[in-house]
Amino acid sequence: MKRETTSAGRRLLPSRRQFVLGLAAGGVIAGLEWGGFPAFGEAGQMPEHRSPAMLTGNHFELTVDQLPVNFTGKKRTAVAVNGSVPGPTLRWREGEVVTVAVTNRLKAPTSIHWHGMRIPAEMDGVPGLSFAGIAPGERFVYRIPVMQSGTYWYHSHSGGQEQQGMTGALIIEPKEKDPIAFDREYVVMLTDWTDTDPETVLSNLKQNSDYYNYRQRTAGTFFSDVKKNGLRPTLSERWTWGRMNMSPTDILDVTGSTYTYLLNGNTPKANWTGLFKSGERVRLRFINASAMTFFDVRIPDLPMTVVQSDGNDVEPVTVDEFRFGSAETYDVIVEPKDDMAYTIFAQAQDRTGYARATLAPRMGMTAEVPPMDPRPVRTMQDMGMSMAGMKTPGMKGVSGMTGMDKSDMKGMDMAGMKGMDMSDMKGMDMSVTKDTNKSGMKGMDMAGMKDADKSDMKGMDMSGMKGMDMANMLMGDPTGTTPFPQPGPHTMPLHKGSYQETKFEPSDPVPLHTGPQVVGVAKHVAARYNDPGDGLKGNGRRVLTYADLRTRYRGVDGRPPSREIELHLTGNMERYIWGFNGKKFSEAEPIELKLGERLRIILINDTMMDHPIHLHGLWSELENGHGEFAPYKHTIIVKPSERVSYLVSADTPGRWAFHCHLQYHMESGMFRTVVVS
Amino acid sequence: MLVAGAIGLMSSLGSAQTTAAAAPQEQPIAQSSSVPQAPEAAGPTPPGSMAWKPPVMDNRVYTHVLFNQLEGRSNGSGSSLRWDGEGWVGTDMNRLWVKSEGFVNGSTVSDGDHELLYDRPIPRMRYFDAQVGVREDLDSGPSRTWGAVGIQGLAPHFFDFEPTLYFSDGGNVAGRLQGSYDLQITQRLVLQPEAELNFYSKSDPGRGTGSGLSDLDTGLRLRYAISRKFAPYVGFAYTGKYGDAASFARQQGEAVDSPTFVFGLRVWR
Numbered sequence: 001m002k003r004e005t006t007s008a009g010r011r012l013l014p015s016r017r018q019f020v021l022g023l024a025a026g027g028v029i030a031g032l033e034w035g036g037f038p039a040f041g042e043a044g045q046m047p048e049h050r051s052p053a054m055l056t057g058n059h060f061e062l063t064v065d066q067l068p069v070n071f072t073g074k075k076r077t078a079v080a081v082n083g084s085v086p087g088p089t090l091r092w093r094e095g096e097v098v099t100v101a102v103t104n105r106l107k108a109p110t111s112i113h114w115h116g117m118r119i120p121a122e123m124d125g126v127p128g129l130s131f132a133g134i135a136p137g138e139r140f141v142y143r144i145p146v147m148q149s150g151t152y153w154y155h156s157h158s159g160g161q162e163q164q165g166m167t168g169a170l171i172i173e174p175k176e177k178d179p180i181a182f183d184r185e186y187v188v189m190l191t192d193w194t195d196t197d198p199e200t201v202l203s204n205l206k207q208n209s210d211y212y213n214y215r216q217r218t219a220g221t222f223f224s225d226v227k228k229n230g231l232r233p234t235l236s237e238r239w240t241w242g243r244m245n246m247s248p249t250d251i252l253d254v255t256g257s258t259y260t261y262l263l264n265g266n267t268p269k270a271n272w273t274g275l276f277k278s279g280e281r282v283r284l285r286f287i288n289a290s291a292m293t294f295f296d297v298r299i300p301d302l303p304m305t306v307v308q309s310d311g312n313d314v315e316p317v318t319v320d321e322f323r324f325g326s327a328e329t330y331d332v333i334v335e336p337k338d339d340m341a342y343t344i345f346a347q348a349q350d351r352t353g354y355a356r357a358t359l360a361p362r363m364g365m366t367a368e369v370p371p372m373d374p375r376p377v378r379t380m381q382d383m384g385m386s387m388a389g390m391k392t393p394g395m396k397g398v399s400g401m402t403g404m405d406k407s408d409m410k411g412m413d414m415a416g417m418k419g420m421d422m423s424d425m426k427g428m429d430m431s432v433t434k435d436t437n438k439s440g441m442k443g444m445d446m447a448g449m450k451d452a453d454k455s456d457m458k459g460m461d462m463s464g465m466k467g468m469d470m471a472n473m474l475m476g477d478p479t480g481t482t483p484f485p486q487p488g489p490h491t492m493p494l495h496k497g498s499y500q501e502t503k504f505e506p507s508d509p510v511p512l513h514t515g516p517q518v519v520g521v522a523k524h525v526a527a528r529y530n531d532p533g534d535g536l537k538g539n540g541r542r543v544l545t546y547a548d549l550r551t552r553y554r555g556v557d558g559r560p561p562s563r564e565i566e567l568h569l570t571g572n573m574e575r576y577i578w579g580f581n582g583k584k585f586s587e588a589e590p591i592e593l594k595l596g597e598r599l600r601i602i603l604i605n606d607t608m609m610d611h612p613i614h615l616h617g618l619w620s621e622l623e624n625g626h627g628e629f630a631p632y633k634h635t636i637i638v639k640p641s642e643r644v645s646y647l648v649s650a651d652t653p654g655r656w657a658f659h660c661h662l663q664y665h666m667e668s669g670m671f672r673t674v675v676v677s
Numbered sequence: 678m679l680v681a682g683a684i685g686l687m688s689s690l691g692s693a694q695t696t697a698a699a700a701p702q703e704q705p706i707a708q709s710s711s712v713p714q715a716p717e718a719a720g721p722t723p724p725g726s727m728a729w730k731p732p733v734m735d736n737r738v739y740t741h742v743l744f745n746q747l748e749g750r751s752n753g754s755g756s757s758l759r760w761d762g763e764g765w766v767g768t769d770m771n772r773l774w775v776k777s778e779g780f781v782n783g784s785t786v787s788d789g790d791h792e793l794l795y796d797r798p799i800p801r802m803r804y805f806d807a808q809v810g811v812r813e814d815l816d817s818g819p820s821r822t823w824g825a826v827g828i829q830g831l832a833p834h835f836f837d838f839e840p841t842l843y844f845s846d847g848g849n850v851a852g853r854l855q856g857s858y859d860l861q862i863t864q865r866l867v868l869q870p871e872a873e874l875n876f877y878s879k880s881d882p883g884r885g886t887g888s889g890l891s892d893l894d895t896g897l898r899l900r901y902a903i904s905r906k907f908a909p910y911v912g913f914a915y916t917g918k919y920g921d922a923a924s925f926a927r928q929q930g931e932a933v934d935s936p937t938f939v940f941g942l943r944v945w946r
Binding site: 109203244666 | 729730731732733734735736739741743769770798799800801802803804831833834835860861862863864905945
């Protein structure tokens with residue numbers, strides 16, 4: 001195996017300031033199966049980069065074992081499924097019952113959670129909630145009725161195994177013809193690899209929470225801020241943050257100072273390459289399978305049309321760039337026409353590193369890798385302070401306080417900020433669907449909706465439907481006690497009139513005060529669905545926002561919520577304690593839901609960081625202003641001081657995990673059990 | 678045995694899944710409607726039950742040891758070794774702390790101060806812990822035992838602050854104020870001013886401590902973080918004795934003012 005030579009600029013010190021670009025021939029040391037699925041695209045044919053294997057069928061034998069790897073020049077041990085990191089891509093078909101036998105060859109218990117899957121709770125793979133886990137030496141057989149289609153993924157839910165490489169893609173082909181037309185597809189799975197043991201990473205954070213932050217404020221940045229903004233604004237800004245013992249340079253807890261970012265298991269140097277033929281429609285299934293990283297993804301010179309989010313088809317929206325957090329997925333269509341290579345560029349939100357790949361007509365071609373954007377800093381808005389009169393900070397990352405008069409900040413009322421600004425749906429340009437005609441989506445035009453309008457479901461006796469041929473229609477059980485189908489071309493939405501009126505219970509206010517587990521309680525919270533997030537504003541590119549997501553098919557449960565639950569995302573960065581409503585998992589009661597109920601969950605982020613919050617087993621319908629076309633998601637990013645709300649149909653009984661998908665936050669307490677019974 | 682139990686549970690769950698799953702085209706698949714009967718409820722475990730391990734272990738026991746000062750102090754004519762370290766073991770809410778400091782000068786150990794404290798975060802305070810325990814002055818001189826109670830944490834603007842009160846069985850009440858600040862010059866270069874002041878209500882000739890402000894140990898250290906856990910430093914330290922403590926020192930022929938040049942290591946694990 002080639003050893004990487006130290007480039008001139010590379011420090012010789014053991015720890016890294018620049019993230020390591022990795023070995024050119026880095027990755028798995030042991031033998032690895034090659035991607036060989038014919039229609040999947042010819043990738044990984046060169047020894048310098050690899051793709052995980054693809055397995056199809058309806059019975060799978062998976063083995064979990066240790067695997068020697070070397071991504072950075074240091075030999076380490078990963079946790080691998082079937083001998084590869086990432087594990088094999090599983091390809092299922094909607095409508096089938098799939099069995100997956102998992103044999104654990106580790107010395108520790110393991111588990112596999114099928115992220116985004118709507119399945120019986122016992123098959124969800126969370127040790128302690130779904131089952132006891134898969135003990136060392138044990139063979140556990142998952143039996144999964146596949147009732148949905150789209151791009152998903154799977155990962156261990158045991159300890160730090162996900163961080164150590166136990167992840168893999170899960171593609172479920174729709175029963176019907178896929179409304180998204182494409183000629184070629186690739187999985188693009190982004191992960192973050194650290195040579196440090198995950199237990200040690202968490203222990204380091206407990207003793208020194210900015211252990212991995214090498215972008216802190218220094219005397220040097222103080223002087224450059226003074227030069228840029230003046231002495232008084234700089235002093236006053238530093239004072240505001242210092243008073244709370246918080247740092248605006250806290251973007252990600254674990255950074256490129258220890259992470260090497262991988263794409264399909266390949267380091268940036270290895271440069272995974274996917275081939276295309278000019279004029280083809282290429283579907284890229286982006287999966288953020290990282291433990292702690294938000295990635296900002298773009299392909300310079302190649303716009304992306306987002307067609308699916310978290311496994312659910314959305315109205316196509318063309319963008320230059322999107323951000324996604326741990327566990328989210330986006331399927332995009334690109335149509336590279338020119339005879340040139342394109343760089344798939346996924347930079348970490350804090351700009352301490354990137355993952356990178358190439359799309360090219362022939363092997364061996366590469367395109368320029370763009371420089372990383374300036375690093376973002378947290379703003380007063382993130383702290384939950386009023387933003388009236390402030391310009392949105394531009395990309396000059398060091399200080400976001402340009403031209404702001406601090407004396408106005410106290411106590412200003414943000415009349416427009418409370419609640420969601422419905423008029424500001426700029427990002428959601430529905431006319432930008434020029435791909436619609438090409439892809440043959442004309443016929444798609446609300447086929448499901450047309451039926452609904454014609455048949456006028458109001459007051460209709462649903463029991464009469466049982467005898468009908470359901471081959472082309474899927475509808476929900478009006479009691480909500482049987483799982484609703486995934487919205488699709490033939491699903492019939494449950495109309496508002498077909499259920500009994502119930503009282504609406506608004507959420508109980510959550511009394512919160514600061515303390516060892518709660519550093520701040522945001523004063524000014526609002527939904528900011530059309531805000532792409534810290535680091536993506538004003539960069540001159542079309543960036544996807546949650547406001548742009550509109551499900552292609554009408555939601556299947558038209559019932560309004562009968563109650564609301566409000567949860568605050570809380571934490572103390574210095575102590576590295578995270579939780580909901582000021583409590584860790586071990587200190588809190590489960591959240592009880594009634595089988596069949598429809599409720600609204602409100603999340604308010606009282607911390608300074610973005611959190612991707614994931615609810616197992618049930619869909620989260622994000623109330624981003626699209627009404628019945630609210631996007632169906634399984635993981636939702638809540639930005640600092642943001643208030644997010646989504647509707648949930650509690651249609652599957654069981655104990656479901658509900659947690660932040662940033663692994664070390666989850667392990668420090670940001671976890672709850674949701675019991676549906 | 679546990680594995681056999683787990684396998685038993687697994688197979689019973691597995692067999693439960695062979696209940697009929699109707700062809701999806703006809704009707705939505707009937708889900709098994711029972712919530713699996715786990716030996717324990719999620720969340721706090723009732724005592725005495727055979728439990729599945731919880732899905733996340735968010736109350737783990739961690740342990741860390743830190744030497745703030747591990748240095749040689751030299752004033753040109755002689756040098757001594759100085760250590761000042763602390764360690765803790767425990768969870769987020771309950772910790773046991775050990776603190777220790779002292780000087781080694783040839784074969785004499787002086788200023789020996791070792792403490793064992795129970796530590797708990799103070800409710801409603803974000804960054805301060807309350808500590809209570811015992812302090813033992815153990816070195817080449819006569820030993821003393823004290824009860825200790827104090828707080829330790831981060832004051833606004835990242836200022837480390839540690840005031841502690843001590844009570845000896847001899848009726849002496851002592852107070853210690855410790856503080857330090859990390860000034861980041863660059864990402865790896867940190868300038869740290871720090872100070873420790875000791876006050877006593879009664880003079881103690883055996884230990885050379887005097888009533889009122891007895892001594893001050895302060896320093897300015899510039900460290901370079903080769904890694905977060907390993908940072909060599911250089912700097913200046915000054916030890917001063919006041920009041921009765923100064924008199925005792927003069928009687929012993931010891932210095933009252935000791936400015937020194939220091940070089941050492943800040944390490945932690």
